[in-house]
Amino acid sequence: MILPIIAYGDPHLKKPSLEIDSEYPGLKELIDDMFETMYAAKGVGLAAPQIGKNIRLFIVDGAPFANEEGEEIDPKAVGIESFKKVFINPIIEEEKGDLWPFQEGCLSIPKIRENVQRKEEVTISYLDEHWEEKEASFTGYAARIIQHEYDHLEGILFTDRVSPLKKKLLSKRLKQIADGLVDADYKLKFYTPKK
Numbered sequence: 001m002i003l004p005i006i007a008y009g010d011p012h013l014k015k016p017s018l019e020i021d022s023e024y025p026g027l028k029e030l031i032d033d034m035f036e037t038m039y040a041a042k043g044v045g046l047a048a049p050q051i052g053k054n055i056r057l058f059i060v061d062g063a064p065f066a067n068e069e070g071e072e073i074d075p076k077a078v079g080i081e082s083f084k085k086v087f088i089n090p091i092i093e094e095e096k097g098d099l100w101p102f103q104e105g106c107l108s109i110p111k112i113r114e115n116v117q118r119k120e121e122v123t124i125s126y127l128d129e130h131w132e133e134k135e136a137s138f139t140g141y142a143a144r145i146i147q148h149e150y151d152h153l154e155g156i157l158f159t160d161r162v163s164p165l166k167k168k169l170l171s172k173r174l175k176q177i178a179d180g181l182v183d184a185d186y187k188l189k190f191y192t193p194k195k
Helices: 027-040 140-153 164-178
Strands: 045-047 057-061 084-106 109-127 133-139
Touching: 027 045, 027 057, 045 140, 057 140, 084 140, 109 140, 109 164, 133 140
Parallel strands: none
Antiparallel strands: 045 057, 057 084, 084 109, 109 133
């Protein structure tokens, strides 16, 4: 089932998420729905807070990065076509390497892309969808996708990582998104404060 994606301005996106256990109700269906939602929105990652659940869960599939026609093969994209994973209760153990800029976007912040500096390599421990403990290191685009989705679990958006000047320049567009004045090719859910 395709779920609505929570838009910028919703408090779910700024709240740190909580760990879950294997008894979390409907987890398999939730993961399936998240993949379906992400594919429908043409994303490469989706974190549970983006669908209104503040739990430590995100999914990724880097295949769209590998399918950009006419692009030269970027060394940072090696292996990205088979980078499809579920991360439950992840912990970033280490980030290392040089910082590199890349234009990031976010399904919760449509039509805005900005350069974000991130480290080239990340080591992360997590549980997969079978509740098996994993620890792995990722580089390039895979590391960036993980860092971006992991930030969602901490209540951090990519726009929080741009310079204060850039954030000020974006403020009007961000307010328009929060006010529901944006079109997207997928279903967005806008926050309405309770009266």
